[in-house]
Amino acid sequence: xxxxxxxxxxxxxxxxxxxxxxxxxxxxxxxxxxxxxxxxxxxxxxxxxxxxxxxxxxxxxxxxxxxxxxxxxxxxxxxxxxxxxxxxxxxxxxxxxxxxxxxxxxxxxxxxxxxxxxxxxxxxxxxxxxxxxxxxxxxxxxxxxxxxxxxxxxxxxxxxxxxxxxxxxxxxxxxxxxxxxxxxxxxxxxxxxxxxxxxxxxxxxxxxxxxxxxxxxxxxxxxxxxxxxxxxxxxxxxxxxxxxxxxxxxxxxxxxxxxxxxxxxxxxxxxxxxxxxxxxxxxxxxxxxxxxxxxxxxxxxxxxxxxxxxxxxxxxxxxxxxxxxxxxxxxxxxxxxxxxxxxxxxxxxxxxxxxxxxxxxxxxxxxxxxxxxxxxxxxxxxxxxxxxxxxxxxxxxxxxxxxxxxxxxxxxxxxxxx
Numbered sequence: 485x486x487x488x489x490x491x492x493x494x495x496x497x498x499x500x501x502x503x504x505x506x507x508x509x510x511x512x513x514x515x516x517x518x519x520x521x522x523x524x525x526x527x528x529x530x531x532x533x534x535x536x537x538x539x540x541x542x543x544x545x546x547x548x549x550x551x552x553x554x555x556x557x558x559x560x561x562x563x564x565x566x567x568x569x570x571x572x573x574x575x576x577x578x579x580x581x582x583x584x585x586x587x588x589x590x591x592x593x594x595x596x597x598x599x600x601x602x603x604x605x606x607x608x609x610x611x612x613x614x615x616x617x618x619x620x621x622x623x624x625x626x627x628x629x630x631x632x633x634x635x636x637x638x639x640x641x642x643x644x645x646x647x648x649x650x651x652x653x654x655x656x657x658x659x660x661x662x663x664x665x666x667x668x669x670x671x672x673x674x675x676x677x678x679x680x681x682x683x684x685x686x687x688x689x690x691x692x693x694x695x696x697x698x699x700x701x702x703x704x705x706x707x708x709x710x711x712x713x714x715x716x717x718x719x720x721x722x723x724x725x726x727x728x729x730x731x732x733x734x735x736x737x738x739x740x741x742x743x744x745x746x747x748x749x750x751x752x753x754x755x756x757x758x759x760x761x762x763x764x765x766x767x768x769x770x771x772x773x774x775x776x777x778x779x780x781x782x783x784x785x786x787x788x789x790x791x792x793x794x795x796x797x798x799x800x801x802x803x804x805x806x807x808x809x810x811x812x813x814x815x816x817x818x819x820x821x822x823x824x825x826x827x828x829x830x831x832x833x834x835x836x837x838x839x840x841x842x843x844x845x846x847x848x849x850x851x852x853x854x855x856x857x858x859x860x861x862x863x864x865x866x867x868x869x870x871x872x873x874x875x876x877x878x879x880x881x882x883x884x885x886x887x888x889x890x891x892x893x894x895x896x897x898x899x900x901x902x
Contacts, residue, residue: 490767515726530733547642584669628703634672662739759884
């Protein structure tokens with residue numbers, strides 16, 4: 485059987501044995517006929533609270549938080565829809581768009597133009613959040629379970645604070661979108677490290693689709709509530725990254741409605757684990773580096789047999805990446821087991837350790853083979869991973885039942901008894 489995988493910008497086709505292969509995809513949902521009309525509806529008919537326009541007074545300053553370039557958020561639609569609603573109330577020179585990078589690198593001007601469109605870039609000030617620049621951060625006290633919170637100063641100082649994002653299951657925060665656009669999106673490195681420390685990430689509740697009782701999401705939610713959000717706007721996307729529904733209003737009711745819709749689309753039950761699970765990281769921009777591709781591995785790990793094989797197809801055009809400490813930490817130990825023990829027992833957290841901890845845990849449980857276009861076999865071997873240039877041939881050499889997640893973490897399989 486021929487299966488198309490989401491890979492880079494072009495996709496990847498492969499031939500797999502039909503008699504032992506199960507393909508699991510998100511529930512197919514058509515895009516709304518008019519995406520801008522759907523966004524206007526969400527802004528004017530919110531899930532909870534008054535419409536956006538009724539929350540803003542003339543002359544106020546506005547900060548809008550938006551996802552960075554590693555996320556397929558339709559910023560080119562969402563931001564203009566908000567600016568349209570604010571027209572006549574707020575001057576564009578009083579608006580700032582903050583790219584919620586978390587600890588990721590800032591986006592280049594070319595990337596910003598691709599993300600937001602020329603009209604927005606030329607008409608509105610856009611700032612890449614920098615978690616490592618103390619001069620751009622404001623102390624907000626401790627929130628949640630003792631999390632020290634520093635947030636972007638432009639966000640803190642704005643009269644009106646608007647989050648924009650998209651919602652999908654997240655491998656340790658439960659779901660993306662909503663409060664994550666405040667922290668970790670606009671938080672200091674110190675704040676992010678605490679939110680993503682070994683104790684929180686190691687909790688069995690820190691997993692796909694779980695928000696209540698998830699120590700990561702509980703603290704993320706507490707920070708957003710404790711520091712203030714004026715209005716929140718999220719969308720749910722289909723496999724073509726088109727809007728199938730938009731949700732606006734008060735942060736928590738809005739996010740609850742969006743996560744309910746995303747859960748129905750993305751989470752699929754299976755009867756038994758598989759010997760081999762083929763996954764992706766949903767193509768570009770999500771699969772632009774190995775760091776992000778851990779999400780696809782984690783989705784596969786939910787239904788692979790102990791000691792089974794995970795094959796992850798991710799283009800990785802941005803490498804490991806080279807910025808940040810992910811590569812150094814990932815390659816610092818002799819084995820995944822040693823790496824996991826070192827991180828789990830480490831008293832002081834380091835950047836990127838949470839991603840490495842999850843990856844190490846996956847590699848302890850299963851053999852992980854990558855298919856990439858921009859990382860060599862030697863580079864992957866340094867991270868205790870294998871490389872295959874031909875997924876079809878690799879699968880043909882492996883025994884047992886095969887599961888394919890063509891959209892990677894856009895589909896989260898789970899064992900029915902769970």
